[in-house]
Amino acid sequence: MSLKPQPADVFEARHNAPSAADQAAMLRTIGVASVAQLIDETVPPAIRLPRALDLPAALSERAFLAKFKQIASQNQVFKSYIGLGYHDTTLPPVIQRNILENPGWYTAYTPYQAEIAQGRLEALINYQTMVIDLTGLEIANASLLDEGTAAAEAMHMLHSQTKKKGAYKYFVSEQVLPQTIDLLHTRATPVGIELVIGDHREADLGGPDFFGAMVQYPAADGEIFDYKDFIASAQKENVFVVMAADLLALTLLTSPGELGADVCVGNSQRFGIPMGYGGPHAGFFSCKDQFKRVIPGRLIGQSIDAAGNKAYRMALQTREQHIRREKATSNICTAQVLLSVLAGMYAVYHGPQRLQQFAINTHALAQTLATGLHGLGVEQTNEFYFDTLNLRLESAEMQQAVRQEAEARHLNFRYFGEVRVGISLNQNTELHDVADILDVFGKVLGKETDAPTALEEVELLAPAGLARTSDYLTHPVFHTHHAEHELLRYMKQLENKDLSLAHSMIALGSCTMKLNATAEMIPVTWAEIGGLHPFAPVEQAKGYQQIFSDLQTWLCEVTGFAAVSLQPNSGAQGEYAGLLAIRGYHEARGDHHRKVALIPSSAHGTNPASAVMAGMEVVVVKSSEDGNIDLDDLKAQATKHADRLAALMVTYPSTHGVYEETIIEICAMIHQYGGRVYMDGANMNAQVGLTSPAIIGADVCHLNLHKTFCIPHGGGGPGVGPIGVVADLAPYLPGHAVVPVEGRSSGAVSAAPWGSASILPISYAYISMMGGDGLQRATELAILNANYIKARLEAHYPVLYTGRHGRCAHEMILDCRHFKKAGIEVEDIAKRLMDYGFHAPTVSFPVAGTLMVEPTESESKAELDRFCDAMIAIRKEIAEVEAGRADAKDNVLKHAPHTAATVLVHDWTRPYSREQAVYPLESVRANKFWPSVSRIDSAYGDRNLICSCTPIEQYVDHEEELVQADKGSSY
Numbered sequence: 001m002s003l004k005p006q007p008a009d010v011f012e013a014r015h016n017a018p019s020a021a022d023q024a025a026m027l028r029t030i031g032v033a034s035v036a037q038l039i040d041e042t043v044p045p046a047i048r049l050p051r052a053l054d055l056p057a058a059l060s061e062r063a064f065l066a067k068f069k070q071i072a073s074q075n076q077v078f079k080s081y082i083g084l085g086y087h088d089t090t091l092p093p094v095i096q097r098n099i100l101e102n103p104g105w106y107t108a109y110t111p112y113q114a115e116i117a118q119g120r121l122e123a124l125i126n127y128q129t130m131v132i133d134l135t136g137l138e139i140a141n142a143s144l145l146d147e148g149t150a151a152a153e154a155m156h157m158l159h160s161q162t163k164k165k166g167a168y169k170y171f172v173s174e175q176v177l178p179q180t181i182d183l184l185h186t187r188a189t190p191v192g193i194e195l196v197i198g199d200h201r202e203a204d205l206g207g208p209d210f211f212g213a214m215v216q217y218p219a220a221d222g223e224i225f226d227y228k229d230f231i232a233s234a235q236k237e238n239v240f241v242v243m244a245a246d247l248l249a250l251t252l253l254t255s256p257g258e259l260g261a262d263v264c265v266g267n268s269q270r271f272g273i274p275m276g277y278g279g280p281h282a283g284f285f286s287c288k289d290q291f292k293r294v295i296p297g298r299l300i301g302q303s304i305d306a307a308g309n310k311a312y313r314m315a316l317q318t319r320e321q322h323i324r325r326e327k328a329t330s331n332i333c334t335a336q337v338l339l340s341v342l343a344g345m346y347a348v349y350h351g352p353q354r355l356q357q358f359a360i361n362t363h364a365l366a367q368t369l370a371t372g373l374h375g376l377g378v379e380q381t382n383e384f385y386f387d388t389l390n391l392r393l394e395s396a397e398m399q400q401a402v403r404q405e406a407e408a409r410h411l412n413f414r415y416f417g418e419v420r421v422g423i424s425l426n427q428n429t430e431l432h433d434v435a436d437i438l439d440v441f442g443k444v445l446g447k448e449t450d451a452p453t454a455l456e457e458v459e460l461l462a463p464a465g466l467a468r469t470s471d472y473l474t475h476p477v478f479h480t481h482h483a484e485h486e487l488l489r490y491m492k493q494l495e496n497k498d499l500s501l502a503h504s505m506i507a508l509g510s511c512t513m514k515l516n517a518t519a520e521m522i523p524v525t526w527a528e529i530g531g532l533h534p535f536a537p538v539e540q541a542k543g544y545q546q547i548f549s550d551l552q553t554w555l556c557e558v559t560g561f562a563a564v565s566l567q568p569n570s571g572a573q574g575e576y577a578g579l580l581a582i583r584g585y586h587e588a589r590g591d592h593h594r595k596v597a598l599i600p601s602s603a604h605g606t607n608p609a610s611a612v613m614a615g616m617e618v619v620v621v622k623s624s625e626d627g628n629i630d631l632d633d634l635k636a637q638a639t640k641h642a643d644r645l646a647a648l649m650v651t652y653p654s655t656h657g658v659y660e661e662t663i664i665e666i667c668a669m670i671h672q673y674g675g676r677v678y679m680d681g682a683n684m685n686a687q688v689g690l691t692s693p694a695i696i697g698a699d700v701c702h703l704n705l706h707k708t709f710c711i712p713h714g715g716g717g718p719g720v721g722p723i724g725v726v727a728d729l730a731p732y733l734p735g736h737a738v739v740p741v742e743g744r745s746s747g748a749v750s751a752a753p754w755g756s757a758s759i760l761p762i763s764y765a766y767i768s769m770m771g772g773d774g775l776q777r778a779t780e781l782a783i784l785n786a787n788y789i790k791a792r793l794e795a796h797y798p799v800l801y802t803g804r805h806g807r808c809a810h811e812m813i814l815d816c817r818h819f820k821k822a823g824i825e826v827e828d829i830a831k832r833l834m835d836y837g838f839h840a841p842t843v844s845f846p847v848a849g850t851l852m853v854e855p856t857e858s859e860s861k862a863e864l865d866r867f868c869d870a871m872i873a874i875r876k877e878i879a880e881v882e883a884g885r886a887d888a889k890d891n892v893l894k895h896a897p898h899t900a901a902t903v904l905v906h907d908w909t910r911p912y913s914r915e916q917a918v919y920p921l922e923s924v925r926a927n928k929f930w931p932s933v934s935r936i937d938s939a940y941g942d943r944n945l946i947c948s949c950t951p952i953e954q955y956v957d958h959e960e961e962l963v964q965a966d967k968g969s970s971y
């Protein structure tokens with residue numbers, strides 16, 4: 001017998017789930033002879049890649065992890081005291097392992113299907129409550145992308161809300177973080193807002209022009225200003241005030257709400273999230289109640305379910321889902337859910353006392369350091385400070401000497417101006433660290449230092465009246481889980497309420513819920529990845545620089561483009577950055593009037609929203625009957641706006657799940673009129689290795705690394721949305737004011753120069769372990785899986801759009817509109833799927849009343865069959881209603897989902913059996929997922945908006961009810 005050795009443990013087989021036998025069976029069902037034939041019938045020949053992807057050969061998981069360890073170890077993790085919004089912190093191991101490293105949490109989807117998302121919705125309500133309490137404002141959202149973006153969102157929101165007609169000036173204190181100012185500039189210019197940067201103590205906000213102002217608390221250099229009078233005088237002039245604040249400092253300082261601020265923004269990174277060379281972290285946003293209907297991002301609220309029980313869901317969800325298209329002031333879709341869950345859990349674990357103690361210790365250490373430096377004769381110029389000292393040295397040479405000495409000891413300070421040094425201490429700082437810092441200065445000055453031996457009691461160094469007196473985090477959730485077992489069980493209890501990829505496939509069209517392999521996730525929590533400050537000297541980040549450069553090269557190969565920016569931290573931010581690149585190009589050519597963006601009606605809501613943010617005028621192009629862009633309308637619009645045409649935004653394959661044959665013609669037409677083509681890359685999972693944005697004729701596109709390249713959805717974020725561009729757009733990619741990116745020192749769209757750097761290793765791992773062939777096969781199998789589902793379901797649910805040969809791309813739209821006649825809505829199907837153990841596909845996008853199904857390549861035939869069986873069984877249940885055998889209202893679909901409590905009632909009065917309710921297929925019994933609440937009444941929640949933890953009084957009442965109930969029951 002001859003035995004042929006070959007690699008036995010290939011990663012591709014982990015990711016591309018259908019086995020050879022699966023594939024053969026699926027091809028038979030579809031009615032094609034081979035995958036190659038299917039692809040030939042699906043992807044138009046004119047756009048096929050002429051050659052295989054040129055990417056490094058695939059590595060095994062073991063080989064990848066060994067290689068990546070070497071790359072990561074080129075990063076030097078210094079102790080960073082740079083501050084500027086990023087601080088060292090410790091994520092409690094119990095949270096790291098059970099949330100950050102736990103697929104039950106990180107593979108969940110955005111909580112649109114709230115009945116199977118109660119765990120993370122509760123965690124987000126905790127986060128919102130934490131932000132509301134600490135900032136002293138009335139309402140908070142569930143996160144924004146980072147502090148800079150949150151500041152820009154605040155500016156836009158207030159601009160839209162001002163009653164001062166024509167007001168266009170926005171005052172920004174020069175003591176706002178430099179990266180925030182950079183980002184505000186980027187956002188202000190296209191929409192005609194003028195930033196006025198200055199000293200808030202000298203600002204004159206009188207007159208008709210100013211609509212808003214922004215200050216930082218404590219300020220960038222560490223000084224604590226009392227903004228009470230500034231805010232009052234601004235508001236007298238009808239100028240709204242935004243305060244950017246530090247959550248840890250707020251445990252000791254009077255809250256922005258109490259000072260009168262209209263909005264408070266910031267970064268919750270300090271609450272346990274590794275700095276990660278820039279992100280991801282959850283930006284926060286709180287405001288007065290008057291803005292609750294215009295607050296950007298997602299807002300989690302409380303409502304009730306069909307049984308009258310408390311239940312959470314996204315408040316005002318319809319607004320968020322549609323992002324208000326061209327009427328939008330914000331394009332936030334993916335945010336930072338996983339990160340806000342982590343930060344909120346940090347507050348749950350530590351509670352107000354421990355948090356305040358962290359703040360007290362940090363502050364006391366800062367004072368100890370200041371005293372020591374004073375003893376050495378070093379001048380510290382902050383009158384009041386929390387954790388940050390502002391040192392004025394005698395000369396630039398001395399600043400240089402301090403830097404050299406500090407870096408030799410692996411310490412990073414902030415160096416600014418010619419003679420300034422900033423030192424920000426943090427929760428991880430200990431007395432010996434203060435001694436080390438003092439030693440640096442002692443050495444430079446040639447003086448002996450007295451190492452502090454104990455941390456003395458100190459007085460709060462804040463302006464009179466700014467010591468915090470109000471309570472915060474009073475809700476029991478912040479007081480009951482301080483022991484590890486308590487927290488562990490609380491987190492598990494929440495996790496158990498949520499359906500994630502750890503339970504079953506989540507066939508979300510447009511969202512690509514593919515495998516997030518464990519090996520891809522492992523480096524994310526390595527110290528060499530998490531420990532770097534984003535503004536650490538780049539020489540310390542050699543590992544990161546290699547990751548960026550390799551990834552950029554590979555993404556250029558995949559897209560066919562000349563350059564890639566990794567900065568945008570969501571798809572929508574990528575759209576915005578890409579459109580700014582197009583804008584920059586037109587402006588540089590003197591084509592200031594090119595402002596029209598043509599956008600097909602089927603586009604995702606973020607497309608028009610991003611276009612508006614980039615200062616463009618949106619012109620909607622119709623779709624034709626067959627779901628393609630209406631070529632005649634496109635031609636008419638392009639001709640009509642020829643002189644002012646800036647761009648076409650197009651999603652490819654289309655959001656209708658079809659490769660439009662005319663795409664090359666479409667792009668050529670736009671170019672002919674002087675416009676550029678922006679391709680929304682949400683559907684890149686149907687392109688990689690088969691075609692590319694460059695081949696179809698696009699000039700710029702974003703890639704959703706959180707879709708196509710395996711970054712998990714995290715329950716609604718983080719995301720990464722790099723953009724690729726053709727050569728002549730490369731000069732207009734985002735830069736960064738603090739750490740220039742490839743020579744570009746302005747135009748930031750994210751607070752950190754490389755956005756959410758610490759999750760890029762996930763995509764790096766995916767590409768490294770798949771190789772070019774594996775990636776191409778992933779695309780082919782995504783198309784195979786989708787066409788298999790189509791073949792199995794089309795007799796039961798009409799498939800709305802297909803290509804010339806009757807094939808869908810990697811996803812398809814199932815039409816459910818005709819069930820309406822029988823009173824069955826698409827929502828009923830979505831909820832009923834929960835009883836079968838599935839999350840619904842995408843509901844009502846891009847066509848209302850439909851389901852968009854995208855299985856991805858990571859699902860086996862067995863799982864696809866389970867899903868199809870469930871859909872077919874539901875179709876039979878609908879048929880019962882259609883035929884009048886089941887009541888139009890009192891039926892198994894309308895009452896879905898069914899909780900354990902619903903079926904465990906003493907008197908079962910429903911016209912169907914309990915088994916039919918919860919075990920509709922025999923296979924469900926073996927792996928039952930129990931929704932924790934019944935159908936949620938969203939309208940009730942929107943009418944009675946509650947977006948923080950249940951008020952304490954209600955909680956007490958409820959406790960009393962429980963006590964009474966207990967007394968009444970006899971066991």
Ligand SMILES: Cc1ncc(COP(=O)(O)O)c(C=O)c1O
Pocket residue numbers: 332333334510511570571572573604606607651655680682683704719721
């Ligand atoms: C077609 C399309 N474009 C853009 C986006 C926005 O991407 P993100 O949520 O990462 O901002 C989405 C998100 O689902 C999408 O489906």
